[in-house]
Amino acid sequence: MRGLPLLPGLCFLLSLSGVMAQQTKGTCTHCPQNAFCVNATHCTCNHGYNSESGKKYFRFRFERCEDIDECKPPISIYCGVNAECQNIKGGFYCHCIAGYKLLSGKPQFKDSNENTCKKITPKTTNGTKEMQQFIETIESFLTNKTVLKDTRNITTVTDFLQDVESKVLNAALKAPDQETQKVQKSTVAVETRVVTDNCSKGVFLNAQMNSMEIHCKDVIQGDIQGSSAVAFVSYSSLGNIINATSFEEMTEKVYLNSQVVSAAIGPKKNTSLSQPVILSFQHMKVNPRNKIFCVYWKSTNEGERWSKDGCALIQVNKTHTICSSTHLSSFAVLMAFQDQEEDPALTVITYVGLSFSLLCLFLAALTFLLCKAIQNTSTSLHLQLSLCLFLAHLLFLTAIDRTENKVLCAIIAGALHYLYLASFTWMLLEGLHLFLTARNLTVVNYSSINKFMKWLMFPVGYGVPAVIVAISAASRPHLYGTPDRCWLHLDQKFIWAFLGPVCAIFCVNFVFFLMVFWILKRKLSSLNSEVSTIRNIKMLTVKATAQFFILGCTWCLGILQVGPAARVMAYLFTIINSLQGFFIFLVYCLLSQQVQKWFGEIIKSKSESEIYTLSSRFGPDSKPSEVK
Template sequence: MRNGCIRLPPGLSVLLLLTLRPADKAPGASASMACAPWCPPHSTCVNATACDCLPGFISSSADIITDPTETCDDINECRPSLPVSCGKLAECRNTEGSYYCMCTLGYKLVSGAMKFSHESQNTCQAEISFPTWTPAPGIKSQSLSRFYEKVQDLGRNFTLASAKDTIQDIIQEVDELLETAGDLENLSRSEQHCVATNLLTGLEHVLRELSKSLPSGPLTFSTATGTELSLEVEEQGQRNVSLSVNKAKMLLNWDTVQESGDAGPSVVGLISTPGMGKLLAGAPLVLETEGPEVLHETHTGLLQGVSPVLFSDVISVFVSNNNTQNLSSPVTFVFEHLVTPVPRQQVLCVFWEHGQNGSGHWATKGCRMVGTGDTSTTCLCTHLSSFAVLMAQYDVQEEDPALVVITYLGLSLSLLCLLLAALTFLLCKAIQNTSTSLHLQLCICLFLAHLLFLTAIDRTEIKVLCAIIAGTLHYLYLASFTWMLLEGLHLFFTARNLTVVNYSNVSRFMKKFMFPVGYGVPAVIVAISAASRPHLYGTAARCWLHPEKGFIWGFLGPVCAIISVNLAFFLMTLWILKSKLSSLNTDVSTLQNTRMLTFKAMAQLFILGCTWCLGILQLDPAAQAMAYLFTIINSLQGVFIFLVYCLLSQQVWEQYRQWLKGVRKSKADSEKYTLSSRATPEAYKPSTTLQFHRRNGHL
């Protein structure tokens, strides 16, 4: 109907059309005069002076339009005055030019179809009934029995009109059970975990089904003691959904919520149950064996079964889509911390995984942490369940105080010696050659690496900064070992020069390639490591490489290879020197030089980093002794460099003596100049002195 007019039945419409239609034109009449060019939208041409509205549309006068100013308007078949009936438990939906019927929210057709067009096709029946919530088997608790009796009472009195009140009553009953646990506190840990599993799964199931009967839009439910439910009901959408409760927030895509081919209302809900933490206390944690949440190898306490503690409220997620184990896009969770994290604690994003025996445990599979701070942690998960943030209390092996003191004293002394050696190599012109350049670069890399190690290895507060520190240490120590490799190669060629005269070619080769190799090779290794797994730079305890998936071999692999090659160079150098010594005559000078070279070659065992292999030998029963030996020798590597290349070099000592003479001469000249400058003013100012004595009555 439109403007009070009633659409005529099809038979009468045809009769009226035949009555109003003029006689057929004679053959040969003009075709352009047979149809009115001004027919409005939603109409068809009758003849040159009339148009007919399409079914479902009507003009202000009738179906037939003869006035060019008239229009064909949509007929709202769902208006109460029209004889269109969809039947009980259904409603009419008008569309442009037509209409359809569909069951009222909470009901559906027996056939499963969404629409029908007449009351005779109406088979709507109730879609939602109160879900069954069975108690956890084998648990004897009066508090739990009373809770399930109240839930059954809510189910018996449930109606679609009271769905909203029923949801409020459900979360209120759960909240009261958790806050006044009663005899639940006397249950064993495993039984409490079974109760928690039953409450979490049952609550998700009941809320999912009851929420489908709610009107579209966002809704929030809460209790006085902190339990809060936030949900949204919508028929369809292609946007992100953001829900917030007390201390948590969730962001997901609406496509994740909807089931495939489901045109009905979709539901997404987020409920926070702070009291659930009491039942989940002491729950075990199962770490993902091949994922980013594997803890550092020093977290021995956690790996041996030390239970982590809850770091946030427990939240549960439910959606209308039951297939949520492998989502197309991850869901983002932001948890507010219950307490402030402290050092030696690992923050983990976890979910509650149900066990076959009715119990459960925390697990990390499918969830990863993308950021954490003092107040909140952000997690990404590829499935839906009950989630929380755990604070893993791990035990770091106690460090031997003596080893700590040795490390800091040794590295501090090495830093001083490396600085003096670097200044010597830069300023001593008499020893400037390829060998000195190698020594200088090794000193620079070791100095920077040791300095950063002493000042920043424990700076784990800021994750990004810790990762940068770890990457820088990775590069500096790799560069140091690469220059050790070049030192070993140059030492071998130097010893070989005693028997084969080709030193100039070797020197040119070293000058050309030592800088690209010394600084380029470590850069390539670090770049590949950082590009492949950047999140593995930095651990919870140290700003160093994470051992997960063998990532630490990005450092140990090149180091082991360099140590092996340098050890081979060292042995070949000793063999060459032994052959040279056996062929010497009584030339004392040559013998003394060769013996000095032999001593320096022995000292190279420490300088070339070969003693780092002692770290592999830290096994029982000699682990303690090897740890001390390894720490002492390698922390003093800078001292060995200064001793061999500076203090045992005659050229360097000669340069030191010249510098010392220059300092003494400069000091003597300075003192002479000072005495002269003090005497000169008195000689040139007698009148001033005379006036001074006269003023003071001396004369």
């Protein structure tokens, strides 16, 4: 048969594939983790691992290869004197115990034959003594009142700070065997850390209840040969020399609410950090509720002052402020003076006025829903505006000061941000609807306007604010909520995530109203439209314009609460803001002839019902019941 000569060739190919499988440790894919295939038929664990069943070769695909701990019995690797074994996945290594190091300087070795562990004996203590002597000198300098009075007139504070940093780092590098040095005095404290090898974690230092954390890679600086050091210095009395009067933003009155600290690395200064350094400051005045600034000491040709450049506020609690910085320098925390205490009259006006506004908004929403005579696209816009304002005012009254839980406070701030933006967006839609109605007055094409607005209003009215809040929350979530209010933080101009869209809506609506006035003046006089239609459009324009200025004016007054007129603007802002609900109910319900007629019919029907009930009980044909 012709097929028989093919058998030798087939056998040869099968044997060749077996050889290739042995050379490539198999080609099967069912072996577990930390194992490889043998002869395409069996699996075996990698070196340093044993199978859970104890078999060297196995075919069970759910077998597990477990790490062999060479440092424990029965193997118990011996590393020699003053050394110990350290197990790792798939192997082990030896290292010297604490207080000993290899003569080669390497951190680890393989077996006892390479053991050269010797006790660490500091070659010199000059660095430690130099550090202590220098800190004592700084201590005597800062406690000398006569010297301090003289130093207030000098302009070389930066030189003093840099000189302290340089000498502290030099003292630390002179004693590399002393990995950590810490010196504490009454007016100054310092902690240094020497780094001699590669590392991948943060270096944490603290002094006088202040602390810093810097990434280790920023300390070693890659191209530096030998040891590197990081120093953290805290001054408890240096604020008497460089106080808050040197703040570059003198528009705000501030005071120093922390000790001055310095952070530096050496032997070479590192101006660019891979990760921001984190600084924690203890407050000098506990439980602050004022505006806080994270600052550093900046030296320029114009002079020396505190600056916020590159510094950011991360978190504040009653006792500490946490900041971050993209560079190393001397840092502090400044706090704004509270211009005025909370006015109890404003608080009363706010709660009473907003409560009355909530009642009016609730009545207005019921009217828009139940009065069929006024139900149209314009009424739908009024209804959504009333609902958004109702929810915003209700949340403001009940939760604006719930700052105990930071996550909950941020959620409340985000909800207020969304609801107030939604209110202004519905105002924008009202302006658009008014403009389209006036523009199409010539053809009386209200049906197309209604279809367009019904398709547009809900995605825009609720979708646009959601997009703005989502982008704001994703970019700066930590700026939702302040220490005393659940609202947007003023840092990094984050408040413009609200004021920006509001100003844009204000401007667009203003253009709409100007165009409507122009249409009414130029074109309505030449139309053959019904007089009642023109009168209705004029009335709608007057109402919408009044609403625009009432609602928009509130936030304009809020922005103007600065300077000597701040108190007056605060009262106007509070009063007008608390009257928004009453204004909507008055203009769109109480002054509407259709609503008045509807109210009259309700009252009339109720009166007739009562008269009928009374007449049925005591009418002329009724007979008194007989007493048995």
